[in-house]
Amino acid sequence: MPLLACPLCEKEISKRAHSCPNCGEPDPFRYYSRKSWVERIIWTVVIAIIVIYSWVELLPMAIEALR
Numbered sequence: 839m840p841l842l843a844c845p846l847c848e849k850e851i852s853k854r855a856h857s858c859p860n861c862g863e864p865d866p867f868r869y870y871s872r873k874s875w876v877e878r879i880i881w882t883v884v885i886a887i888i889v890i891y892s893w894v895e896l897l898p899m900a901i902e903a904l905r
């Protein structure tokens with residue numbers, strides 16, 4: 839059975855382990871993909887807020903400047 843380091847506690851555990859016997863992380867090898875998935879949603883929301891804010895705040899200023 840191939841052994842891989844747990845992404846959280848870095849102890850070697852079986853690749854097929856459904857949870858880390860050392861730190862108890864459920865599904866340790868999906869930890870990073872789960873994390874990046876959450877990060878992507880957070881960044882999408884942050885960028886959307888920035889775009890909407892700049893649209894609402896800067897567009898009237900830009901129209902004003904063009905006059």
Ligand SMILES: [Zn+2]
Pocket residue numbers: 844845846847848849858859860861862863866
């Ligand atoms: Zn672990």
